[in-house]
């Protein structure tokens with residue numbers, strides 16, 4: 001069936017192994033992030049086979065899917081009040097920034113006779129989740145009083161909402177704040193978590209501030225690409241995921257539409273380059289399944305012209321290959337397109353062992 005996304009498990013295991021070894025060299029414990037592939041247990045298992053011992057996801061339902069895999073589970077998105085029971089049952093660590101949530105977790109733990117490990121998030125300017133640094137001391141003073149939870153450390157998330165790049169300033173501040181809280185409240189923290197794939201470039205250069213001992217990796221692990229400057233990392237596979245679509249129409253037509261131009265199917269004003277008469281191929285997949293800006297044809301002579309909900313239109317005029325209706329076109333993928341393809345129920349997932 002097409003469209004399909006093929007996932008090469010061996011390449012994922014290779015990436016996990018290489019990343020894990022690099023992390024070990026610098027005293028970092030990596031958490032592997034599974035949300036991009038909807039926590040498919042076969043892919044998660046390939047990561048664990050590479051030696052990474054933690055599986056982290058933003059969705060609790062995804063972590064529950066992974067319950068039979070032998071690894072520690074981490075909830076990355078702040079827990080909702082409505083999911084605390086399952087959180088305590090299925091998850092070992094969660095990232096937190098709200099006292100009311102911590103109190104609920106504590107109460108649930110007391111009821112179930114369990115302890116839940118907590119990493120407190122600090123907002124260092126990216127303006128998504130996290131306690132504001134000025135409020136941190138009061139926050140921790142109240143949090144340490146909550147029974148049932150164990151404060152294991154502090155963390156930051158960057159380059160998600162605000163696009164802020166991790167550096168010595170913001171990560172140095174994280175370490176300083178974490179150490180200050182540790183001493184002041186006798187926490188014995190184990191974790192200072194310095195961000196996601198956008199912190200990888202610092203690790204690679206050996207320039208992570210001393211004290212950072214944890215990173216959370218999705219993109220760089222799965223796609224071999226660090227996320228601060230979007231460069232490919234030597235030694236990591238970037239093609240563990242391949243998307244394949246089938247040609248349903250192939251015709252020579254003009255490159256510019258004929259008639260008065262209004263808005264396209266997504267309410268946008270389209271722009272067309274006049275290339276004269278071109279060879280246009282339509283694939284049977286569209287924006288419900290993929291993201292045209294985040295996919296790249298293996299055949300570099302193909303241009304992606306656009307897409308509607310269920311169609312992608314390609315210019316195959318310059319290609320050396322004599323494409324036909326029924327043939328398959330392959331693409332490598334960036335993060336957003338893996339996310340979309342893995343989430344779309346119309347895209348078949350094919351595991352390559």
Ligand SMILES: *Cc1c(COP(=O)(O)O)cnc(C)c1O
Pocket residue numbers: 033035058076077157195196197198216217218219220227
């Ligand atoms: C998604 C997420 C990550 C992983 O991000 P990548 O850029 O894919 O490495 C790490 N931490 C948190 C809190 C996240 O939500």
